[in-house]
Amino acid sequence: MSSLGFGDSRRGLFSRRHPENRPMAFEPRDPNYAQRVRDNFARQTVMTLIGAELTEVGPGTCTVRLPFRPDLCQQNGYVHAGITTTLADTACGYAAFSLMPADSGVVSVEFKINLLAPAIGEAFEARARVDRPGRTLTVVRAEVLAFQGERITEVALMQATMIRLAV
Amino acid sequence: MSSLGFGDSRRGLFSRRHPENRPMAFEPRDPNYAQRVRDNFARQTVMTLIGAELTEVGPGTCTVRLPFRPDLCQQNGYVHAGITTTLADTACGYAAFSLMPADSGVVSVEFKINLLAPAIGEAFEARARVDRPGRTLTVVRAEVLAFQGERITEVALMQATMIRLAV
Amino acid sequence: MSSLGFGDSRRGLFSRRHPENRPMAFEPRDPNYAQRVRDNFARQTVMTLIGAELTEVGPGTCTVRLPFRPDLCQQNGYVHAGITTTLADTACGYAAFSLMPADSGVVSVEFKINLLAPAIGEAFEARARVDRPGRTLTVVRAEVLAFQGERITEVALMQATMIRLAV
Amino acid sequence: MSSLGFGDSRRGLFSRRHPENRPMAFEPRDPNYAQRVRDNFARQTVMTLIGAELTEVGPGTCTVRLPFRPDLCQQNGYVHAGITTTLADTACGYAAFSLMPADSGVVSVEFKINLLAPAIGEAFEARARVDRPGRTLTVVRAEVLAFQGERITEVALMQATMIRLAV
Structure with missing residues (x-):
């Protein structure tokens, strides 16, 4: 299993599920994870460009919020799918990052949306939740x-699939 | 087949392929397709925000180019995956749009990247090519x-999967 | 919206959500949906080949179960990813089909897994739930x-994305 | 880069491309790659069940062929999307495996189809080609x-994304 990049997280999977098979809270390995996520987010210059902010981070969860702006749109005046994706990718990345050890970096391997x-709206939120944390790959x-x-x-x-980078 | 959203395009598939199964040029249904694509692109306000431009459009192909800017980045100074995706999604959308009839709109159904x-670079290009054009859905x-x-x-x-909207 | 293939289902979306944004039960358009799903499943010859059975169908949900067999495996003796996918695709297709009108067919547009x-196990279950039903496309x-x-x-x-075919 | 799982393969990328940006042949690290792929394929019991055979393997390429059989079908008599996927996943896995060192295993991380x-046809072929080989992940x-x-x-x-397992 560890070769699969999902470490020993599988061992405790069932015990972390309640009867409806909904994930319960994950245990962060880094007690300072929230600050680490916020500091990292602050370095994403594109978040400033588009006006997005990190509004929630928990162990394995993250929410990124974006007020509507007319310069973020596609041809019909809706927010561009690429911007929607930027929000979702960022929320997914930090949801994964929150569960990684302190000496980690994170990048996206791939995602599908x-x-x-x-x-259409006054504001948008991408809400991400880790489904499967791993030593290397996190879904x-x-x-x-x-x-x-x-x-x-x-x-x-x-x-989405995120990968941990050792830093 | 037409119910599948791929219209009668399947009928001529083999004849459009040379022996190595590489797609040959598609026939646009709208002779004015290139101008229609350029006009539509000009309405995407987010392209102006990030500094992207349409540099090529053909029947079933499209290229979008983006010079590097430090305000488009993620935490390590690379262009954010969401911006990379914005380029690719836009190129895919217009590659599909180029083959649609004049009275069409286009939006993304889904994509995977x-x-x-x-x-990392001085500039980036997303180069898209239609694989399968359809009456409703285009891959x-x-x-x-x-x-x-x-x-x-x-x-x-x-x-990516794009959908034609009747306008 | 209807052009997007999601019909007017968007109109009532919020009202179908409880505060934690979990989907509530969908209303089937065909009261005989469960029998229609079961009859359709019975025509999938590959389900007999691999030994899968339909164990649950509800409005927008479906479960397909597969006992382990050594002739369903990849090189390490695990059930092949393609068989896992066959289960999940089938469950997704019937979850979508359950919400379609009586005069419908369904096929997969695309999926990502x-x-x-x-x-590894004695048995496997694919449990599918519709996220977004539409007139044409269902996610x-x-x-x-x-x-x-x-x-x-x-x-x-x-x-996954499923498409309704008129029959 | 190596942290990304793509090793130093990026270094030589441009030199492996001809002007139209088509990939040229990859160099296998294991001269015995073809036999290694064939031996591994022979252990996939599900290939025997469905009647698929490996018909081509090269450095970074693989073709798997399947004659039509009526017991491989979905409700309309077409080969089931899950079986189509099984072929494609297998071809992708072995295309990736062909470029890996001798002491490797391979499993699928994810794919989208x-x-x-x-x-519909008398026979089907899945033809896979590596786009990006990596030390850990291969696309x-x-x-x-x-x-x-x-x-x-x-x-x-x-x-698809494949992962190398050390064995």
């Missing part, structure tokens, strides 16, 4: 929500 | 290249 | 679980 | 073709 609805899923007044619409769904 | 190498692949002096590195590989 | 752990996610004694391991995670 | 046309693409008399139809397109 389904665009479910036009990204994460995210949804992107659009907020318009009282209404919340799911606009995208991502499934 | 592998990040192959850090996006497109793209590669993203980084240019640094004389050297070209392939940094990402996308496989 | 992460293999999380070796498929579904599935997990594949391995059962070994008391232990349950998540071995794969799929995100 | 687009189903382009119904899998491979495959197409699945259907053969019916004189006609060849592309029925699926895969983009």
Whole structure:
């Protein structure tokens, strides 16, 4: 198993699940994980360019929020799928990073995203949750929500693979 | 087949292939396709924000180019995977759009991208080519290249599904 | 929106969500959906070949179960990723099909699967749930679980796009 | 770079490309790679079950062939998408494996496949080619073709990530 890049995390999988098979909280290996994630996020210059902010980080979870701006759009005035993806990828990366040891870096190996609805709204949130943490590879899923007044619409769904880099 | 969203394009598939099964040029249905693609691209405000330009469009192909800028980066100073994806998604969308009838819109259904190498370079190009055009759904692949002096590195590989919207 | 293939399902999305944004039950359009799914499954000859059975179908959900057999394996004696995928694809297809009108067919447009752990066990289940039903396209996610004694391991995670065919 | 799992393969990337950016032949690290692939394939019991055979292996390429059988089908009598995927995954795995050192194992990390046309034909071939070999991770693409008399139809397109296991 460890050769697969998922370390010994499999051993405790069932015990970390409640009966409906929903993941319970993961244990972070680095108690300072939240600050480490925030510091790392602050170095992503593109987040400043597009106006995104990190609004939540937990062990294995991360939320990135983006207010609408007219300069982030595709041809119909919706937020561009690439920007939606940028949010989701970033949230997935930091959800994975939160569970890594302190001496880690993280980059995306690959991801797949389904665009479910036009990204129309006053603000958007990508909410990521680790599905399977590993010593090398971590699998994460995210949804992107659009907020318009009282209404919340799911606009995208991502499934991603992140890799730990030793630093 | 037409119910599959790939229209009658399958009928002529083999005849469009040479013996090594490489796609030959597609026939555009709209002789004005190149101008239609350029006009549509000009409406993508995010392309102006990041500094991307459309540098090539053909029947079933499209290239989008992006000079490096330090405000497009992730934590290590590489261009963010989300920006790489924005380029590739846009190139795929317009490669598909080039083959659609004049009264069409296009949006992404989904895509998957592998990040192959850090996006380091003076400029980047996403080069897309339609693999399978359809009446409703079109499958497109793209590669993203980084240019640094004389050297070209392939940094990402996308496989995408685009959908035609009647307008 | 309807042009996107997701019909008017977006309109009621928020109302179908409870505060934690978990999907509530979908309303089937065909009251006879369960029998329609079972009849369709019975026509999949490959399910008989590999020994899979449909063990649950609900509005927007489906479970397919496979006992281990040594002739379903890859080089290390694990169930082959292609068989794991066959289960997950089938569960996703029928989860989508359950919400379609009576005069529908369904085929896969595309899917992406992460293999999380070796498929080792006495039996396997692919459990699919529709994330976004649409008039034409439906997005579904599935997990594949391995059962070994008391232990349950998540071995794969799929995100898929299914298309309705008019029949 | 080596941290990314792609080893130093990036260094020689440009020199391995001709002007149209088509990959040239890869150098196998194990001169006995073809026999190693064939021996490994022979241990995949599911290949015998479905009747698939390895018909070509080169440095970074692999073809797997499957004659049609009525017990491999989905509800409409086409070969099941899961079987198409099984072929493509296997071809991708061995294309990657062919470039690995002698003391290697290989498993799939993830893959994404687009189903382009119904899998109708007398026989099917999955043809895989490595896009990016790496020390740990290898990215491979495959197409699945259907053969019916004189006609060849592309029925699926895969983009996959394979991982080397030390053995």
